[in-house]
Amino acid sequence: MIEIKNINKTFGDRQIVKDVSFKFFPSKTNLVIGESGCGKTTILKLMVGLHQLDSGSVLFDGLDFPKLNQDDQQDVRKKIGMLFQGGALFDSQTLEENVRFPLDMFTDLSLKEKLDRVNFCLQRVQLEGKNGLYPAELSGGMKKRAALARAIANNPRYLFCDEPNSGLDPKTAIVIDELIKDITHEYNITTIIVSHDMNSVIEIGDNILFIHKGENWWTGNKSEIFHTTNKELFNFVFAGEFMKSVFKVQNK
Amino acid sequence: MLMMRVFKKPQKWSVYYKQIIFEIDNIGISSLPIVAIISIFMGGIITIQAAFSISNPLLPLYVLGFTARESIILEFSPTIVCLILAGKVGSNIASEIGAMRITEQIDALEIMGINSAGYLIFPKIIAAIIIFPFLIAISMFLGILGGYVMGISAGACSSYQYVYGIQTYFDPNKLYYSFTKVVVFAFIITSISSYFGYNTSGGALEVGKSSTKAVVYSSVLILLFGLILTNIFLNH
Numbered sequence: 201m202i203e204i205k206n207i208n209k210t211f212g213d214r215q216i217v218k219d220v221s222f223k224f225f226p227s228k229t230n231l232v233i234g235e236s237g238c239g240k241t242t243i244l245k246l247m248v249g250l251h252q253l254d255s256g257s258v259l260f261d262g263l264d265f266p267k268l269n270q271d272d273q274q275d276v277r278k279k280i281g282m283l284f285q286g287g288a289l290f291d292s293q294t295l296e297e298n299v300r301f302p303l304d305m306f307t308d309l310s311l312k313e314k315l316d317r318v319n320f321c322l323q324r325v326q327l328e329g330k331n332g333l334y335p336a337e338l339s340g341g342m343k344k345r346a347a348l349a350r351a352i353a354n355n356p357r358y359l360f361c362d363e364p365n366s367g368l369d370p371k372t373a374i375v376i377d378e379l380i381k382d383i384t385h386e387y388n389i390t391t392i393i394v395s396h397d398m399n400s401v402i403e404i405g406d407n408i409l410f411i412h413k414g415e416n417w418w419t420g421n422k423s424e425i426f427h428t429t430n431k432e433l434f435n436f437v438f439a440g441e442f443m444k445s446v447f448k449v450q451n452k
Numbered sequence: 453m454l455m456m457r458v459f460k461k462p463q464k465w466s467v468y469y470k471q472i473i474f475e476i477d478n479i480g481i482s483s484l485p486i487v488a489i490i491s492i493f494m495g496g497i498i499t500i501q502a503a504f505s506i507s508n509p510l511l512p513l514y515v516l517g518f519t520a521r522e523s524i525i526l527e528f529s530p531t532i533v534c535l536i537l538a539g540k541v542g543s544n545i546a547s548e549i550g551a552m553r554i555t556e557q558i559d560a561l562e563i564m565g566i567n568s569a570g571y572l573i574f575p576k577i578i579a580a581i582i583i584f585p586f587l588i589a590i591s592m593f594l595g596i597l598g599g600y601v602m603g604i605s606a607g608a609c610s611s612y613q614y615v616y617g618i619q620t621y622f623d624p625n626k627l628y629y630s631f632t633k634v635v636v637f638a639f640i641i642t643s644i645s646s647y648f649g650y651n652t653s654g655g656a657l658e659v660g661k662s663s664t665k666a667v668v669y670s671s672v673l674i675l676l677f678g679l680i681l682t683n684i685f686l687n688h
Binding site for chain 1: 463464466467551552555556557559560562563564565566567
């Protein structure tokens with residue numbers, strides 16, 4: 201489990217994250233949602249240490265991550281898989297080398313064992329047989345799936361996903377969502393997804409944190425969203441005509 | 453601070469070793485054609501200019517070989533070629549690392565628990581320190597050869613005079629001075645370029661700016677350290 205307690209972050213004179221607390225549970229798809237610029241990606245980056253906290257704590261199974269020394273932080277990070285918004289695949293490496301990279305760095309597996317694991321991960325994200333392709337040769341959806349394969353290659357305990365289906369067509373977005381959900385449940389991973397995609401919220405929102413203007417505005421799950429009385433959350437989730445009709449059907 | 457992270461104990465030597473081999477090819481071997489072309493032409497130009505300047509019949513013509521050797525070994529190959537490498541290799545390193553920064557590839561390394569500065573920069577520095585002296589040695593040989601070919605074909609001197617000239621008053625300590633400069637310049641080019649690339653923030657425009665800064669600062673520092681080392685080694 202990951203717990204954030206009263207975290208704050210200011211850039212210049214703008215406070216981006218204001219006293220946010222929340223618990224992210226294992227084997228659940230934990231979503232951080234909110235409008236663009238509300239601070240959700242900042243929260244994600246604060247959690248993994250890419251930004252420094254002003255105050256508060258981030259507990260990875262009880263370990264206060266920001267207070268650990270650099271070596272201990274690296275040990276925690278070895279248990280983290282992260283899917284970046286743009287994939288962040290290494291351009292100079294093939295798909296196989298990208299997925300094998302964490303195994304090369306942190307395991308003493310034989311080459312055959314590593315290749316077996318790479319092929320398993322690629323097959324898991326439906327990219328089997330694409331081992332020799334470079335990131336530049338992949339479509340947006342394939343890049344996301346390849347990045348997911350790399351993120352799960354070393355059996356992470358925590359999986360962070362930053363806008364996993366932004367820029368993807370609805371069908372591919374659902375494939376990515378389903379993959380993340382399945383992987384989370386299969387391997388008992390604590391998964392944190394930052395998203396503003398309403399399909400994701402409705403499909404895989406086991407545990408949701410809604411951020412509004414940098415603050416914890418609402419928490420709940422996908423079923424509870426349909427009965428929310430929170431005005432900002434309602435306006436955010438049911439902004440489009442399609443979602444409004446879904447809301448009407450759900451509340452008949 | 454960055455250099456402390458760069459020279460921190462590598463997390464896995466086998467991975468770093470592969471990276472060093474890759475960088476030797478990427479930084480060094482790929483620079484061979486440009487170094488070869490420039491060296492041959494510059495050697496030829498130095499010899500012809502020397503022949504043009506030395507029109508005094510009292511001066512022996514073997515001076516052409518001597519002048520070419522001294523110019524190439526002392527300054528042209530170690531300094532001018534390294535300035536050219538600062539342009540080619542330095543901009544390449546800064547833009548590569550800068551692009552990795554803005555596309556979150558460096559963040560991805562950090563989140564995996566990898567010392568990104570060590571993994572990306574250390575192999576480049578070591579590769580350059582290993583391969584640059586070989587590149588410069590080849591440059592020296594080709595420069596002197598270029599001078600020989602141009603000197604003979606332009607009728608400036610005979611083969612015997614040129615070869616005699618390049619053997620005259622040869623002090624091996626000058627090679628020690630030249631290769632010390634090369635190792636220092638290799639470190640300057642790779643570390644300065646990596647620094648600017650690693651600290652890039654923003655987008656494609658900033659990557660371009662980092663690349664330009666890397667070349668400018670590397671070039672200035674090469675000249676500065678060239679002067680300092682020349683004073684240390686040659687100013688008796």
